[in-house]
Amino acid sequence: MSTNIAVPQVSNSTSILLQGARNASTSAAARTAANTDRSGYVPQTLPDGVVYAESAQDVVDSMRLASAHRVPIVPRGAGTGLAAGASAQAGEVVLDVSRMNQIISIDPVEQLAVVQPGVLNAEVNAAAAEYGLFYAPDPASTAICSIGGNIATNAGGMWCAKYGVTRESVLSLKVVLADGRVLQTGRNTIKGVTGYDLNALIIGSEGTLGIVVEAILRLRPRPVRTETLAAYFPDVETAGRAASAITAAHIQPSILELMDGPTLDAVDRAEGTRHRELGGAFILAQTDGYGAHLELDEVARAIDPFATSVHRAADQLEADALLKARRDAIPALEKLGRVSIGDIAVPRNRLAEAFAGLDDIAARTGVRIFSVAHAADGNLHPMIVVDPAESITEGPAKSALSDMFHLARRLGGTLTGEHGVGLLKRQWIGEELGETSLELQRAIKDAFDPTGILNPGKGI
Ligand SMILES: Cc1cc2nc3c(=O)[nH]c(=O)nc-3n(C[C@H](O)[C@H](O)[C@H](O)COP(=O)(O)OP(=O)(O)OC[C@H]3O[C@@H](n4cnc5c(N)ncnc54)[C@H](O)[C@@H]3O)c2cc1C
Incomplete structure (x- = not known):
């Protein structure tokens, strides 16, 4: 597959927008940098240009022009998405909000942060830590992904096992609509039920309903104490059974992550660690709060019948090293080739069956599949690694993705737990949602974006 992308002519309507915007570029370098994300998807053409918004007013001005001239707009945060949601092609303009990266204020009493969309997830946490607070949704990409992208994908992370995903931590949004109007959603109180919940609707809408230009985030008190363990198992199915046993025992760890043997191998090679020697699969569990040590005792008890060894972190340094491995x-896998990351979620008591099904898919399609999972949420990331010259949207990789989706559905699960639909999973959403839901979802899209200029071809 060729990765030489054609540099197309810029169309008349896009050039009106690109000339009218305060900061824009049509250079091949800018268009190449903004053309895809970390999903492994390679578009065959480049977008016509990139607008770099520095304020909400810049976004309003761009959307007014885009709406008047019917220019398709692809919103972009940090470009770390894994579903090709921010990928852009000829005839489209990328609206990059990464320069809107300020933490406007933190209210330690109300435990709220007001932020711009381009601020990085880890920066919010670093700022909150100064007040003894934290922002719970912590994707593994925390150091490189933006809050706007997290909101648009309803991102999850390790702490979501206890504290919920992005939707549980965003109280209010300022959103620029397709025609340039500004919508305020939600409120800055913890409770509130006036009207339909447009805040929840925007979260996870993948840039197809509006562009987030400001958010009020809910912060939480930092746990007084955390306790961490690493457990090793003979194989990934046994580790899946152990994770399900923790859930069944009604224990609520703040982190419960799982990695299979091939992934441990790749991490060891990249980091110089030696996890694989200790087992064919690994679970990382963390508990927090005043009773963290007692709760971790319960985790150890629940997994004891399955584990070959259990190791409690002696101090924060050791706990941090375990989190870093995950x-x-x-x-680590990106060093081995082009990676396409599945994102299925299954009921938490069916993890072992899901891992067994993934083994069958690997055997049937001949693709290499490495797996990690946010085990407490039943959210698996089966990662297909192909040669860098191979496509992830055709051939065996595509068959494996399709089989994974059908496996999740058979087990009562879903196509995507947290990465979103983007371009890559769009063909399967009808099967999961059904016609009635799809019709309503299309009507919602029409109400927000009647000319269809916001992130066309993505999400629904
Ligand atoms: C190493 C690695 C680990 C990862 N781990 C996790 C994980 O644990 N959990 C998880 O959920 N994800 C994970 N991801 C995926 C990714 O980091 C998340 O999806 C993240 O939320 C994307 O943020 P971004 O700023 O990079 O968004 P982008 O990739 O720029 O965009 C993602 C989507 O959001 C839209 N968008 C971006 N900004 C806005 C805005 N301001 N308004 C409206 N729409 C917008 C885009 O159009 C696109 O559809 C990981 C990625 C990598 C590379």
């Missing part, structure tokens, strides 16, 4: 899983 966070580094995707970059």
Whole structure:
């Protein structure tokens, strides 16, 4: 597959927008940098240009022009998405909000942060830590992904096992609509039920309903204490059974992550660690709060019948090293080839069946599949690694993705737990949603974006 992308002519309508915007570029370098994300998807053409918004007013001005001239707009945060949601092609303009990266204020009493969309997830947490607070949705990409992208994908992370995903931590949004009007959603109180919940609707809408230009985030008190363990298992199915046993025992860890043997191998090679020697699969569990040590005892008790060894972290340094191993899983696999990351979620008591099904898919399609999982949420990331010259949207990789989706559905699960539909999973959403839901979803899209200029071809 060729990765030489054609540099197309810029159309008349896009050039009106690109000339009218305060900061824009049509250079091949800018268009190449903004043309895809970390999904492994390679578009065959480049977008016509990139607008770099520095304020909400810049976004309003761009959307007014885009709406008047019917220019398709692809919103972009940090470009770390895994569903090709921010990928853009000829005839489209990328609206990059990464320069809108300020933390406007933190209210330690109300435990709220007001932020611009381009601020990085880890920067919010660093700022909150100064007040003894934290922002719970912590994707493994925390150091490189933006809050706007997190909101648009309803991102999850390790702490979501206990504290919920992005939707549970965003109280209010300022959103620029397709025609340039500004919509305020939600409120800055913890409770509130006036009207339909447009805040929840925008979260996870993948840039197809509006562009987030400001958010009020809910912060939480930092746990007084955390306790961490690493457990090793003979194989990934046994580890899946152990994770399900923790859920069944009504224990609520703040982190419950799982990695299979091949992923441990890749992490060891990239990091110089030696996890694979200890087992064919690994679970990382963390508990927090005043009773963290007692709760971790319960976790250890629940997994004892399955584990070959259990190791409690002696201090924060050791706990951080274990968390880093999990966070580094995707970059470690990216060293092996082009990675396409599945994102299925299944009921939490069916993890072992899901891992067995993935083994069958690997055997049937001949693709290499590495797996990690946010085990407490039943959210698996089966990662297909192909040769860098191979496509992830055709051939065996595509068959494997399709089989994964059908496996999830058979087990009562879903196509995507947290990465979103983007371009890559669009063909399967009808099967999951059904016609009535799809019709309503299309009507919602029409109400927000009647000319269809916001992130066309993505999401629904
Ligand atoms: C190493 C690695 C680990 C990862 N781990 C996780 C994980 O644990 N959990 C998880 O959920 N994800 C994970 N991801 C995926 C990715 O980081 C998340 O999806 C993240 O939320 C994307 O943020 P972004 O700023 O990079 O968004 P982008 O990739 O720029 O955009 C993603 C989508 O959001 C839209 N968008 C971006 N900004 C806005 C805005 N301001 N308004 C409206 N729409 C917007 C785009 O159009 C696109 O559809 C990981 C990615 C990598 C590379």
